[in-house]
Amino acid sequence: MSEISRNGVGGGGQPGRIGIGLELDDIHMKILEVLRENGRISVAALAERVGISRASAYTRFEALRADGAIKRFTAEIDHVRAGLGITALIFVTVRQQMWKQFRAELARMPEVEYCAITTGQHDAMIQVRVSDVAAVHTMVTERLANIPAVKATETVFILDEVLRRPYVLPSDGQQSRPARRTAQETQGDVPLGKMRFVGAAEGRAALQKED
Amino acid sequence: MSEISRNGVGGGGQPGRIGIGLELDDIHMKILEVLRENGRISVAALAERVGISRASAYTRFEALRADGAIKRFTAEIDHVRAGLGITALIFVTVRQQMWKQFRAELARMPEVEYCAITTGQHDAMIQVRVSDVAAVHTMVTERLANIPAVKATETVFILDEVLRRPYVLPSDGQQSRPARRTAQETQGDVPLGKMRFVGAAEGRAALQKED
């Protein structure tokens, strides 16, 4: 049910960000690393693993929560065991000027686990978890189709979830960190023919702001 | 880095499931509900909220972990605060008989937060978080393009993440629960014209098994 933070393409620390927040140093990052793989670790054990005192660990831990860098702690549930064996992605084309309504309707659908607004052919992608294939059909044809904001949908099923990391952090040693080489420099190296980048459809910028 | 459980389209409690697991009753579900919204709650407090004794709560808590219904506890990090302001989805077409290699390569890419095998036009969807737009380009053209298993990619950016629920549970009161009405009964009700379901490409079944 939680609205989560904006994530504009231009984002990533630029001016205009709401809330200055605290500067995250290496120790903060280490704390996040530990916490994302073991959200129930005691602060004492956390302090030891990170190499700071217990008191400091409490201070930093609280700071990270207060700042919002840690949004919440959660248990990862095996949805198959929990009876929701079917996962589907529904790509939605949303009618202009109706995003607000679309978002409101989404909040009323408990089977929706994730929704993101995207560039490309469609406007949004939603991920749903349900108990059987028929439920996906019901969801799409009865629930989504009845939302005026929804112009069209395209549904695919998830056959297997290969990988889910709790949360990716910069300290994971990305090859794609602020690269020395620019995009232009890179272009000669690899066969770009098979790669395709899909920008936002016309009018998307306008849609974005409307809510 | 964790491989997560299979999620076949036929799944959801059918025979052939690996590991019998324990039967999840209402109290188990309640525990999962509480834990997914507050992964750091003490077992004592959990017991109170669920309405059972401390000892029972401990027993059930442990059983859920041992069974794998609770896969892990994790902190949800604000990736923007953490310096990864850009999120993108990369839809990948994978060459037949090369899934194993594809999976292995994925594991080596820390910026990949999620990967699912899907039906439809593409074979897999991966979600990446990086610090800037250039990093996406680098990721796709340098890393993915160099994997022989990757036949083609299509990239879209995530402009906004509207909604993320920790984990959807059946008890969320889904409208799409084992529906009384069949898909066929439903068809007369709504304009199906704008809805599209996309099945697996030919040969996908074979690909699925290969790994």
Add this chain to the structure above:
DNA sequence: GTTGAAATTAGTACGAA
């Protein structure tokens, strides 16, 4: 499956470096 009491651990508050 529950209660209660002991041992352990967590969380807080302080002064000192």
Add this chain to the structure above:
DNA sequence: TTCGTACTAATTTCAAC
């Protein structure tokens, strides 16, 4: 700020019911 310590409160474990 961070650390170390001491103090208080809470949690977990384990026993008996």
